[in-house]
Amino acid sequence: MSKKDNINKKSIKREKFKTLIVYPNLSMMLTPSYAIGLWTAILKDQKYNVDLFDCTSYMPTYEFVGNSDEKNVQDTMDETASATRANKLMASRKFDAIKLFGSPKTDLLGDFKDKLESFNPHVVIVSTLVEDTWPQVRDLMSVLVKFPKIKSIIGGVFPTMAPKDVISDPNVSCIAEGEGEHIVPEFCEFIRKTGNTELPTNIKGTRVKDPLGNIIKNSPRPLVNVNDVIPDFSLFDEKRFLRPLGAKIWKAMPIETYRGCPYQCTFCNSPIQVVLAKEKNQGVYTRRKSMDTLRRELESMIEKYDPNFLYINDDAFMARPKSELKEFAEMYKDFQLPFWCQTRFEDIDEDKIEWMKDVGLYRMSFGLEHGNEEFRKKRLYRRIKNETMIEKAKILGDFKIPYSVNIIIGMPYETRDLVFETIDLVRKIETYDSIAVNIFAPYRGTVLRQKAIEEGWLDPTLQATSFIERSILKMPKPYLQPEEMLGLQRVFPLYVTLPESYHDDIKRAEQFDDIGNALFENLSEKYYVDKYGTSKAERMLTYAG
Numbered sequence: 001m002s003k004k005d006n007i008n009k010k011s012i013k014r015e016k017f018k019t020l021i022v023y024p025n026l027s028m029m030l031t032p033s034y035a036i037g038l039w040t041a042i043l044k045d046q047k048y049n050v051d052l053f054d055c056t057s058y059m060p061t062y063e064f065v066g067n068s069d070e071k072n073v074q075d076t077m078d079e080t081a082s083a084t085r086a087n088k089l090m091a092s093r094k095f096d097a098i099k100l101f102g103s104p105k106t107d108l109l110g111d112f113k114d115k116l117e118s119f120n121p122h123v124v125i126v127s128t129l130v131e132d133t134w135p136q137v138r139d140l141m142s143v144l145v146k147f148p149k150i151k152s153i154i155g156g157v158f159p160t161m162a163p164k165d166v167i168s169d170p171n172v173s174c175i176a177e178g179e180g181e182h183i184v185p186e187f188c189e190f191i192r193k194t195g196n197t198e199l200p201t202n203i204k205g206t207r208v209k210d211p212l213g214n215i216i217k218n219s220p221r222p223l224v225n226v227n228d229v230i231p232d233f234s235l236f237d238e239k240r241f242l243r244p245l246g247a248k249i250w251k252a253m254p255i256e257t258y259r260g261c262p263y264q265c266t267f268c269n270s271p272i273q274v275v276l277a278k279e280k281n282q283g284v285y286t287r288r289k290s291m292d293t294l295r296r297e298l299e300s301m302i303e304k305y306d307p308n309f310l311y312i313n314d315d316a317f318m319a320r321p322k323s324e325l326k327e328f329a330e331m332y333k334d335f336q337l338p339f340w341c342q343t344r345f346e347d348i349d350e351d352k353i354e355w356m357k358d359v360g361l362y363r364m365s366f367g368l369e370h371g372n373e374e375f376r377k378k379r380l381y382r383r384i385k386n387e388t389m390i391e392k393a394k395i396l397g398d399f400k401i402p403y404s405v406n407i408i409i410g411m412p413y414e415t416r417d418l419v420f421e422t423i424d425l426v427r428k429i430e431t432y433d434s435i436a437v438n439i440f441a442p443y444r445g446t447v448l449r450q451k452a453i454e455e456g457w458l459d460p461t462l463q464a465t466s467f468i469e470r471s472i473l474k475m476p477k478p479y480l481q482p483e484e485m486l487g488l489q490r491v492f493p494l495y496v497t498l499p500e501s502y503h504d505d506i507k508r509a510e511q512f513d514d515i516g517n518a519l520f521e522n523l524s525e526k527y528y529v530d531k532y533g534t535s536k537a538e539r540m541l542t543y544a545g
Contacts, residue, residue, distance in 0.1 A: 441465060
């Protein structure tokens, strides 16, 4: 019998070949994963039996000590869950997270085991989008390893940034570096044809352990054509499309109009994708979709899911050439769903804002990051002037476009005085309507992570934490300390909005003790009343009609 005949005899029919996609995610980090949508579309198109295990609705820790009443659950969610912590940090209107998303789940590993037993997949595909979820992935893999017949592959940003760390885990057998649109179906097809008996060792773009535990590193593969696949989000629970944004709760769908980023910010790991693609001779990483593709994607999305909002995932949507933005506006006239995007102040002008407002621009987010020009230029590789930011913000005010400004504190070399320069700049901008303050997370692939390691402020073996958690940097004074960062994060909007006569109380509210917590509760209540109104109803999000 030939090898080919043997493979054909072992092979599993496509419709009986079960693939489980696993989506590790920060608790309540909203908007469904675009990568999951792409993989779902590709595998369904090849007639595989596909299912999803989504970790989004699970709490990261559960510290109720037997007391699981609704208020305690809500308080815990406010402290640990990404979406609901915006309530605590005054970054959004209030909303009832339990009513909106349901009570959080707690038994992640038990439920994952049950899913493996009930679905009985041949293959598990894991998407590790952000570094923060790697501990969760390790826990999931410790369960999966008890099902030795199931083959698995882990892909996403973190395996691409730290492939040696991921493949060295004893429970990991295969990883994908870079984009997965071609790797995932090739991996599944090999397993299907060989009857689920062995792992492929020669797929480009992968690292895999052979039967003796030796790691085989395969050559990279060319970048994909981003126009090829229309994502499929049908495996996600309907509640996953709910998005609190601005004054309403929307049914929002994600879209990617281009992949990559043209900027070089040192706090972000997007720029390293460009560098890696160049080093591996893969091509130009930043690729923009055609308007025909975007039209097809929007038509498919509206037909299948009937959303009332569009969430544009691009790192800097308006960094597209101006002619293409005008073309987008012309195309989008046929849809006119309200939409959100993020970009940078230097990307906008009157024409762009007018075009987008005419076709549905609902609100935006802008990366301000830091208020000291020299710090931005030297440490962040951002050369925009404060005066330019203020001028651009005035355009948004003139067009009455609601927007938020994104702030990062706790970056290497940052002091308390520098934070107050950021506060001063935000006070001058005036036309924004919300502030999102994040603590710098030293993700692998970022320039600032490497700087912190070189300074001796970061143990390179440590796992980066989420931007809503305590910093793992250990900088000497007068640089910011971890507890100081957390205190400044929670009161930052108060420093920006309340008169200086309140600053002594605000400073005391930075402390996480009884007095500080009580002051914070009182001051944050004043913030909400001043901003949204005296009645509780005025301060709550409402559903979009």
